[in-house]
Amino acid sequence: MDLQLGGRVVVVTGASSGVGLATTRYLKAEGARVVASARDLxxxxxxxxxxPGxxxxxxxxxDVVDRDSVEAMVAEGVAAFGGVDGVVCNAGRSLMAxxxxxxxxxxxxxxxxxVFGAWNVIRAARKHLAASDAASVVNVNAILARQPETRLAxxxxxxxxLLNLTRTLSQDLGADGIRVNTVALGLIDTxxxxxxxxxxxTAQSYEEWAAAIAADRGIALGRFGRAEEVAFPIVSFLSPLSSYCTGATIDVGGGVSRYI
Structure with a gap:
């Protein structure tokens, strides 16, 4: 299936590993031009x-929390490829406490x-996105946004x-033809x-240890997800084939969600 991403320019933050790298790999395989960013060049x-691709x-x-750094990265990408059609705000971490x-x-x-890790990138790219005929932003978030955990308060x-801001931006940027969506992660093997x-x-193997955590967290599929399993819905949101989809959230958590 052709996702119509050939020649499109997509900015991906946090691209040196995990979900960001898997998304960059997928986009390149689809023929897209990717501005891949991370702190450690x-x-x-x-x-x-x-x-490959x-x-x-x-x-x-x-550094996504440094506005000047973000502006410079987007300008560098535009100089390299001539514009921006999509943005994937993926840089992040979790604080277990x-x-x-x-x-x-x-x-x-x-x-x-x-918040600023996404907003800095979106506002730096906004005028370029507005000039695209298929502009799309994907904020990589977590199911925690709607299902908080005391261990990750x-x-x-x-x-x-971030989820609230994403919904607001989907309304605010819609007039410019910019779609804004969320991919919300559960436990991903990163x-x-x-x-x-x-x-x-622990004396357990990693697989045994991960399976025990999956059982404790109520993951229906009984395992952690893989980065490439997240990359597909991200790239799907970026595709012009998703042109009537904005303000939406896709959960990628193996059935972990307990909210309705």
């Missing part, structure tokens, strides 16, 4: 340097990363703020979980 270049990838350093163990500075950092709150496994000091 050397690591990013190693990650995207030999991805007819598309092109331009690696650019960027109950509210009583969270400092004020950590609260500020989480809110800044989740501040991350849950920051995710909820470097964060691998590091947590290593620090757990």
């Amino acid at each position: 050397d690591r990013l270049r190693r990650a995207v340097g030999d991805l 007819p598309g092109q990838v331009h690696a650019a350093a960027c 109950p509210i009583g163990d969270t400092t004020d500075e950590q609260i500020r950092e989480e809110l800044e990363l989740k 501040v991350t849950s709150a920051a995710r909820a703020a 470097g964060q979980w691998r590091r947590r496994y290593e620090s757990a000091g």
